[in-house]
Amino acid sequence: MAEGQTLGELLTRHGISRRALLKYATYVASMMALPPAASTAMAEALAKARRQSVIWLSFQECTGCTESLTRSFNPTLENLIFNLISLDYHHTLQAASGTAAEAARLTAMKENAGKYLLVVDGSVSLAEDGAYSTIAGVTNLQMLKETAEGALAVISVGTCAAFGGIPHAKPNPTGAVPVSEVITDKPIINISGCPPIAEAMAGTLAYLIAFGKPPELDHLNRPKAFFGESIHDRCYRRPFYERGMFAKSFDDEGARQGWCLYELGCKGPVTYNACATLKWNGGVSFPIQSGHACLGCSEPNFWDKGGFYRPLSTAMGTSGAWIGGAALAGAAVGAASAAMLRARKKSSTGEK
Amino acid sequence: MTPEARSPAGSLRTGVVQAVLSEIALLLENLAATGQAGAIDLRSLPLTEADRAELEDHLGRGEVEARLAVAGASEVWETAYAGVWWIRHREAEGEIASETIAVTRVPEILMAHPADITAAAVRLQEILTPRRESAIGEETGNG
Numbered sequence: 001m002a003e004g005q006t007l008g009e010l011l012t013r014h015g016i017s018r019r020a021l022l023k024y025a026t027y028v029a030s031m032m033a034l035p036p037a038a039s040t041a042m043a044e045a046l047a048k049a050r051r052q053s054v055i056w057l058s059f060q061e062c063t064g065c066t067e068s069l070t071r072s073f074n075p076t077l078e079n080l081i082f083n084l085i086s087l088d089y090h091h092t093l094q095a096a097s098g099t100a101a102e103a104a105r106l107t108a109m110k111e112n113a114g115k116y117l118l119v120v121d122g123s124v125s126l127a128e129d130g131a132y133s134t135i136a137g138v139t140n141l142q143m144l145k146e147t148a149e150g151a152l153a154v155i156s157v158g159t160c161a162a163f164g165g166i167p168h169a170k171p172n173p174t175g176a177v178p179v180s181e182v183i184t185d186k187p188i189i190n191i192s193g194c195p196p197i198a199e200a201m202a203g204t205l206a207y208l209i210a211f212g213k214p215p216e217l218d219h220l221n222r223p224k225a226f227f228g229e230s231i232h233d234r235c236y237r238r239p240f241y242e243r244g245m246f247a248k249s250f251d252d253e254g255a256r257q258g259w260c261l262y263e264l265g266c267k268g269p270v271t272y273n274a275c276a277t278l279k280w281n282g283g284v285s286f287p288i289q290s291g292h293a294c295l296g297c298s299e300p301n302f303w304d305k306g307g308f309y310r311p312l313s314t315a316m317g318t319s320g321a322w323i324g325g326a327a328l329a330g331a332a333v334g335a336a337s338a339a340m341l342r343a344r345k346k347s348s349t350g351e352k
Numbered sequence: 353m354t355p356e357a358r359s360p361a362g363s364l365r366t367g368v369v370q371a372v373l374s375e376i377a378l379l380l381e382n383l384a385a386t387g388q389a390g391a392i393d394l395r396s397l398p399l400t401e402a403d404r405a406e407l408e409d410h411l412g413r414g415e416v417e418a419r420l421a422v423a424g425a426s427e428v429w430e431t432a433y434a435g436v437w438w439i440r441h442r443e444a445e446g447e448i449a450s451e452t453i454a455v456t457r458v459p460e461i462l463m464a465h466p467a468d469i470t471a472a473a474v475r476l477q478e479i480l481t482p483r484r485e486s487a488i489g490e491e492t493g494n495g
Contacts, residue, residue, distance in 0.1 A: 282445060
């Protein structure tokens, strides 16, 4: 890419029309629950932006996060994200290996000092000075510190990088910690999930490139656009929950009829992620739709919460009290929505 | 048929369609009075397949339909209510990527962007220029 060239100019050169960019921005804005009018602003901002340098480091991980990002993509609309970034280092995806690969990372760090985004998947081992996990003879701990120093911001993708994940599970022999326990002087965005949803990674990157700042984050530094609602909030089985219709086993009549999986251990009520709306494999399905309870994989310490098949009431308090509270909250949300609609109607007609 | 439509919950009518129609009516009144466009993102709403079909039935089809081949297919049609457009963008494999009700005179996605127009003008000139030179050359050769 020529120095100083905007993404708009780059896309034009590649024969990608502004309509395609607008369609992509509409898609991202919809995913992120931005107002529909934001899509035009995002398309224009992306057209004026420069291609973003990204360095991706993989530490104690299973490569599932990279699989999620690359394999779920269709070759047209969603792949546009790869036109917006310059993936300067990713040791699984890049063609270079060995010394040449590490040289690519150092070159990108030097040429884009203070401007590149650092993406990390996997947790960081602290035990034995990080000796449990090394790349090219350099510990993950050392490489993270060295690479984060010149980064604009850090994006921790996957539950391992965000919260420690499975390496952090008891007894945690490698002393695994999340990125945020090592890097404390840079903005960190967590996109958790095991693996994280591809659209959440790509959408967050697109937002950062377009607007030059992170989207609004929750208390765990996750973009609220993708982690603002629980799985339960948007679950299509929610009507059965409201009616008290629960599957009692995975092969009973209730399960076959698609009733709520709460009593089979579903962690949907306490898990914040977009699986129920964005779904997986190009929007085909998500675990609950496939008949399995949510494991809660986007939450801290999900592996050590007392069992995937134990209902929340067992691990977190009495079932009756919890259900009562949730039902009451549901009713309150419904009442508030109706009140807002009435207020809007009054406002538009001048009625007081 | 989507997996959701096959599920029992997919066939439920939640009643949200009436609220969406009320919102469209407000946006349309505003467009008529001020010329200000508005939009509703259907994917942000908890619509079941039955709700979506009900909304489509209520809005009907109007005078304009367009098909776009832009990073996958897109369909745009004006509903039976002038100024109310249904915009459905699909991914390459046909899944719906986004779906919006736009309340506007013409949806932006149908209009050619100034940058694309500029690039198109350049491309057309590039095609014409060698022919002109060639034509001049022929004239010179003949004279």
